[in-house]
Amino acid sequence: MKKPITAIALSVLLSFTVSAQNSLKQSVGVIRPHNDKNTESFFRNYASVLQRQGYRDAAQYVASIGNKSFGSCFVIQGNDGRYYAITNRHAVEFADSATIQFIEGRDTITYNGLQIAKVSEDLDLAAIFMPEGVTFTPLTLYDSHINDGEEVFTAGFPAVSGKPSWQFGKGIVSNSQFYNDLLTNDSNRWVIQHTAQIDAGSSGGPLLVRKGSEYHVAGVNTWKVSNRD
Numbered sequence: 001m002k003k004p005i006t007a008i009a010l011s012v013l014l015s016f017t018v019s020a021q022n023s024l025k026q027s028v029g030v031i032r033p034h035n036d037k038n039t040e041s042f043f044r045n046y047a048s049v050l051q052r053q054g055y056r057d058a059a060q061y062v063a064s065i066g067n068k069s070f071g072s073c074f075v076i077q078g079n080d081g082r083y084y085a086i087t088n089r090h091a092v093e094f095a096d097s098a099t100i101q102f103i104e105g106r107d108t109i110t111y112n113g114l115q116i117a118k119v120s121e122d123l124d125l126a127a128i129f130m131p132e133g134v135t136f137t138p139l140t141l142y143d144s145h146i147n148d149g150e151e152v153f154t155a156g157f158p159a160v161s162g163k164p165s166w167q168f169g170k171g172i173v174s175n176s177q178f179y180n181d182l183l184t185n186d187s188n189r190w191v192i193q194h195t196a197q198i199d200a201g202s203s204g205g206p207l208l209v210r211k212g213s214e215y216h217v218a219g220v221n222t223w224k225v226s227n228r229d
Contacts, residue, residue, distance in 0.1 A: 024215060026137040028205060029102045030157045030164045031073040031087050031128070033095030034113075057226075070164055072156030072205030073100060074217065075130060077138040083130035087204030088222050089119050092126050100128065103157065103164065123189065124222040142209045142216040146192060148176050154196040154221060156205025169197030192219045199224070 050059035073087035085100055092098055095116065102109045111134075117127040130136060146152075150173045157164035175193035192207060198221050207219035 023137070024139075024155050024168070024208075025104045025166065026102060027139045028072060028074045028155045028157075029085065029100045030070050031085065031091060031204060032070045032099040032101070033092045034097045034099065035095055069201075070157070070159075071201060071203040072158075072221070073128070074155075074204075074206045075136045075138050076141070076217070077136075082132070083134075083136045083138060084117060085114070085128040085130055086206075086220060087126055087128065088220065089124045089126045090222075091204050092116055092128065093119050098128050100130070101164075103166065125220060139206060139208075139215065139217050142211075142218040146173055146176050146209065146218050148173055150176075150209065152192075152194050152196055152218060153208040153210065153215065154194075154198055154202065154205060155208060155215075156198070156202040156221065158199035158201035164201055167197060167199065167202065171196030191222070 047059045050056075071087055071091040073085040073091075075083055075085055078084055085098075098114045098116065099110060099112050100114055101111075111131055114131070115129050117129045119126045152171055152173055154167070154169040154171070156167055158167050159165070171194050173192060173194050177190040178193040179190050194207060196207070198205070202221050202224075205221050206215075206217045207221055208215040209218045210216075
């Protein structure tokens, strides 16, 4: 009798995992900044200069700003009752407006011409107004301290062949209080270092902690360290 019970338990677990991921796709989206032509031209030219001088990583980053690149974002509900998309500052800081898409399978819901609500000066964070009169599925923030070794998940839309592709990752917190001047201008704040999968295009997606059947936002993915495991 034990084998059927095990099979049922595994089936329930797999069903929960798929259902939870599908729910996240209603909250996690793709964000595309809209830069004016002069801004795009400036960054493309600047990237060429950096490339010629041998700064390949910097050139790639600068070029992404001028090439209408995309990142990830997620929806929360503010204290004012309005819905906002949260993403990285570096994804939209030079943009006039943004497009956000929610992709599930072959179905895509698109919202164009969204205005930037707030760009942080201290952290790599930005908020975008979502359209009024539309109901979204917001994520909630994790209300506890996160610890080393705690299980975390990533969700976002990194690129595959230049197109956004859903990616759900799993890892642990490897350093719950990592300080780096490149990531924050406030010495009293820290960032979370973790081992869950992120790739180009994951920037702005949520770092999640699972509580029961729900996922809660513990952080925002912003930076991937190259050349280390």
